[in-house]
Amino acid sequence: MNPRPRPPARQPQHAPHAVVAESELLRRRVLRAxxxxxxxxxxRPEVQAxxxxxxxxxxxxSRNVDPDGGVIDIxxxxxxxxxxxxxxxxxASASWVRHSKGVRLDTLLDVLCEDPQRVFWP
Structure with a gap:
């Protein structure tokens, strides 16, 4: 007598939710900063994945980048x-230019928020 074949193993259902929750937590962390x-x-700036x-x-x-005051990348x-x-x-070139690298996200968020030379917030 042949045993019944086993159904394929299911992937854990919580993995996608965990990734979404982590992404949302990171987004909120940046918004708070x-x-x-x-x-x-x-x-009110926005943060998008x-x-x-x-x-x-x-x-x-400032209307320096968009005279109409539209939404711009920061x-x-x-x-x-x-x-x-x-x-x-x-x-001007519609491209991203690397500014800083750091081990801690909070350190880079401080750089972004202070911005004394107005390189992020023109």
């Missing part, structure tokens, strides 16, 4: 080997 920023405190990492966008209050945060990378947007 952005509340401490020095520039344009009266606008992308294929490259996390993109911070904000309305262009920064890109990426996980890298051994830490994080922070890039700024070069709006």
């Amino acid at each position: 952005l509340e401490r920023r020095e520039r344009y405190r009266y606008v 992308s294929d490259d990492g996390w993109v911070v966008t904000s309305p262009c209050c 920064a890109l945060l990426q996980r890298s080997a051994g830490g994080w990378t922070l890039s700024r947007r070069d709006h």
